[in-house]
Amino acid sequence: MSTRTDAPTRREQILKEAARLFAERGFHGVGVDEIGAAVGISGPGLYRHFPGKDAMLAELLVGISERLLDGGRRRVQEAAGDPEALLGSLIDGHIDFALDDRPLITLHDRELDRLRETDRKRVRQLQRQYLELWVTVVRELYPAPPEAEARATVHAVFGLLNSTPHIGLLGRTAMESLLRRLAHGAFGSLGA
Amino acid sequence: MSTRTDAPTRREQILKEAARLFAERGFHGVGVDEIGAAVGISGPGLYRHFPGKDAMLAELLVGISERLLDGGRRRVQEAAGDPEALLGSLIDGHIDFALDDRPLITLHDRELDRLRETDRKRVRQLQRQYLELWVTVVRELYPAPPEAEARATVHAVFGLLNSTPHIGLLGRTAMESLLRRLAHGAFGSLGA
DNA sequence: CCATCAGGTTAACGACCGCTAACCGCCTTG
DNA sequence: CAAGGCGGTTAGCGGTCGTTAACCTGATGG
Numbered sequence: 284m285s286t287r288t289d290a291p292t293r294r295e296q297i298l299k300e301a302a303r304l305f306a307e308r309g310f311h312g313v314g315v316d317e318i319g320a321a322v323g324i325s326g327p328g329l330y331r332h333f334p335g336k337d338a339m340l341a342e343l344l345v346g347i348s349e350r351l352l353d354g355g356r357r358r359v360q361e362a363a364g365d366p367e368a369l370l371g372s373l374i375d376g377h378i379d380f381a382l383d384d385r386p387l388i389t390l391h392d393r394e395l396d397r398l399r400e401t402d403r404k405r406v407r408q409l410q411r412q413y414l415e416l417w418v419t420v421v422r423e424l425y426p427a428p429p430e431a432e433a434r435a436t437v438h439a440v441f442g443l444l445n446s447t448p449h450i451g452l453l454g455r456t457a458m459e460s461l462l463r464r465l466a467h468g469a470f471g472s473l474g475a
Numbered sequence: 476m477s478t479r480t481d482a483p484t485r486r487e488q489i490l491k492e493a494a495r496l497f498a499e500r501g502f503h504g505v506g507v508d509e510i511g512a513a514v515g516i517s518g519p520g521l522y523r524h525f526p527g528k529d530a531m532l533a534e535l536l537v538g539i540s541e542r543l544l545d546g547g548r549r550r551v552q553e554a555a556g557d558p559e560a561l562l563g564s565l566i567d568g569h570i571d572f573a574l575d576d577r578p579l580i581t582l583h584d585r586e587l588d589r590l591r592e593t594d595r596k597r598v599r600q601l602q603r604q605y606l607e608l609w610v611t612v613v614r615e616l617y618p619a620p621p622e623a624e625a626r627a628t629v630h631a632v633f634g635l636l637n638s639t640p641h642i643g644l645l646g647r648t649a650m651e652s653l654l655r656r657l658a659h660g661a662f663g664s665l666g667a
Numbered sequence: 668c669c670a671t672c673a674g675g676t677t678a679a680c681g682a683c684c685g686c687t688a689a690c691c692g693c694c695t696t697g
Numbered sequence: 698c699a700a701g702g703c704g705g706t707t708a709g710c711g712g713t714c715g716t717t718a719a720c721c722t723g724a725t726g727g
Binding site for chain 4: 314315316326327330335336
């Protein structure tokens with residue numbers, strides 16, 4: 284667990300505020316002037332840090348997809364050979380992500396089509412690989428259902444876990460354990 | 476079950492295509508010319524049927540919210556006194572909706588903030604009432620969890636059921652029964 | 668101590684978008 | 698058969714948006 288203590292760079296500030304604004308009002312609904320204002324500079328000043336508005340969205344989506352996949356792969360390494368523990372670990376990791384980076388989780392399946400084809404393909408590939416991690420372990424644990432069904436199940440559980448943006452009043456840890464229970468309950472129904 | 480055989484009106488064509496386009500590219504990402512082109516007329520021709528682009532989105536969102544709530548209330552009437560059957564009925568109804576009106580389900584929690592305050596409040600109120608239907612029956616069936624938890628659970632299951640936009644290759648009926656099983660599995664975890 | 672450069676500023680341009688204006692043909696109906 | 702309105706059309710206006718141009722300033726380092 285490496286925690287950063289140094290101040291965020293201007294680039295990072297911009298990305299964070301852009302993520303929040305894009306999630307709130309949609310990519311096309313946010314102007315560069317607003318993003319600039321959110322970090323205390325004015326619109327065109329952003330172009331010292333990014334070649335364009337598209338590039339900000341691209342970096343956000345590629346970034347989150349890479350971090351999700353990396354985290355998933357790390358967990359596969361750690362819990363190799365114990366599918367049950369691994370699935371639990373993947374669920375916990377995804378929940379942490381959904382609760383910590385709410386705007387990014389929102390963007391991640393909402394604004395994908397606003398990317399240039401190159402970036403979009405890259406993001407989709409990363410997402411597919413991440414999903415594949417889940418599908419593999421789900422199929423080890425529940426061999427009965429056909430692959431398409433396992434895939435759809437994982438998708439649906441993602442939808443369940445990512446539903447968190449809408450909610451507030453339950454507290455972080457309570458929400459965490461609730462989502463964990465619900466996800467396990469959903470997967471469990473594959474065995475019955 | 477009342478099925479319509481008469482041809483759709485121009486208004487209905489417009490709403491359907493607008494829903495599809497809004498879901499695909501976002502409200503701000505679609506121009507009125509595109510919507511017009513999708514129904515074979517050109518941009519400004521739409522203003523013979525709607526006072527503006529906002530009004531199309533408003534009618535779509537209010538419409539879907541009302542239909543969801545009406546269907547839910549009907550099911551509450553039909554299955555009154557049998558919470559288990561009622562929850563099953565609500566789940567089935569929501570699944571039908573999610574599979575039949577995919578673009579609308581997408582819009583419904585994605586573009587709500589693009590509405591004028593009046594319409595937004597109305598939609599939110601309808602959504603809240605619909606959610607309340609679910610929360611009531613869930614609390615009857617699983618009295619242990621506090622209300623906030625029941626509410627978050629219903630939200631999460633909505634996320635699960637609405638995840639269907641992303642998927643295709645499983646076939647309508649297979650998807651239907653899978654989602655039903657997953658939703659019951661998630662709710663079931665509240666009793667353990 | 669001056670040159671450089673990173674990181675800002677404001678002005679402005681061209682494209683696009685929602686919407687209005689003005690016009691028109693066709694069906695309906697008294 | 699004339700009148701009117703329904704449902705279109707094209708032209709164009711005003712505003713906004715992403716981006717570029719030109720300029721400025723304070724810190725840095727040889």
